[in-house]
Amino acid sequence: MSSASRGVTVPDEDIERETQGVGTYADVNGIKLYYEVHGTGHPLILLHGGLGATSMFGPNLPALAKGRQVIPVDLQGHGRTADIDRPISAELMAGDIAALIKHLGLDRPDVMGYSLGGGVAFFTAVRYPEFVGKLVIVSTNIKRSAIYPEMLVQQAQVGPEAAEAMKQTPMYQLYASIAPRPEDWGRLLGKIGEAMKGDFDYSNEVPKIKATTMVVAGDADIFPPSHAVEFFGLLGGGKRDGGWDGSGRPNARLAILPGVTHYTMAIAPALAPTVIAFLDEPAAKDR
Numbered sequence: 001m002s003s004a005s006r007g008v009t010v011p012d013e014d015i016e017r018e019t020q021g022v023g024t025y026a027d028v029n030g031i032k033l034y035y036e037v038h039g040t041g042h043p044l045i046l047l048h049g050g051l052g053a054t055s056m057f058g059p060n061l062p063a064l065a066k067g068r069q070v071i072p073v074d075l076q077g078h079g080r081t082a083d084i085d086r087p088i089s090a091e092l093m094a095g096d097i098a099a100l101i102k103h104l105g106l107d108r109p110d111v112m113g114y115s116l117g118g119g120v121a122f123f124t125a126v127r128y129p130e131f132v133g134k135l136v137i138v139s140t141n142i143k144r145s146a147i148y149p150e151m152l153v154q155q156a157q158v159g160p161e162a163a164e165a166m167k168q169t170p171m172y173q174l175y176a177s178i179a180p181r182p183e184d185w186g187r188l189l190g191k192i193g194e195a196m197k198g199d200f201d202y203s204n205e206v207p208k209i210k211a212t213t214m215v216v217a218g219d220a221d222i223f224p225p226s227h228a229v230e231f232f233g234l235l236g237g238g239k240r241d242g243g244w245d246g247s248g249r250p251n252a253r254l255a256i257l258p259g260v261t262h263y264t265m266a267i268a269p270a271l272a273p274t275v276i277a278f279l280d281e282p283a284a285k286d287r
Helices: 012-019 060-064 090-104 116-127 147-155 172-180 181-196 203-208 225-234 271-279
Strands: 022-030 033-040 045-046 068-072 108-112 135-138 211-221 252-259
Touching: 033 090, 045 060, 045 090, 045 116, 060 068, 060 271, 068 090, 068 203, 090 116, 108 116, 116 135, 116 203, 135 181, 135 271, 147 181, 203 225, 203 271, 211 225, 211 271, 225 252, 252 271
Parallel strands: 045 068, 045 108, 108 135, 135 211, 211 252
Antiparallel strands: 022 033, 033 068
């Protein structure tokens, strides 16, 4: 017997331990990746934002796990996953997630990512479509120019020289409490800073996504709601009336959460029910 059809196979005696969120490591793609298992059912890979960890979703994690098997992952250099000798890159970390999915023997799990994790989820779906069921991209911009100018200025200040000042933040307190090497804090800031300085526009990659996708943003996010609408449009959304019977709806969804900022999104009370409704929809045909 196993804990969940199409999920992580766990011996019966270990089910209770695993469903309580006990973490473990997988040696995949050249990295020792930390992950947890919460709940049972169809699996959902859950990816946190930059300078965060699995715990940053707060009550949204157990809410998501009520009807599915949620597998939150600490990305490279974050949380309980130690850094390795390569840049912090959403594309490279997508390879980690694809390798983890294969390692766990998962059958097309859904993948959900917030901010940096949304970029990782995006590239997992683009580069490894055979591994992804549904896709949820939360508070994630697909081009750098979409970010508000004043936020680009703040991002440019992230680097190892800011390490000492940022030790006063909750982000560092979390990092220091669980990181295998807390002394890597400055190194992480340096890599994150470098990653944010490079220009990018992944608009041409969006149409390559085959998974049924939901785009989620806050109405006070790091980019304007119009950018989320643009992303939705590249997925085929917003082109015509949905029809009285819904037959004209696109194979994509858009949610703008009211009163939510980039920094409150992961714990926003509206996030879990919005995503759950999408994940519970019957699967549509691939685009």
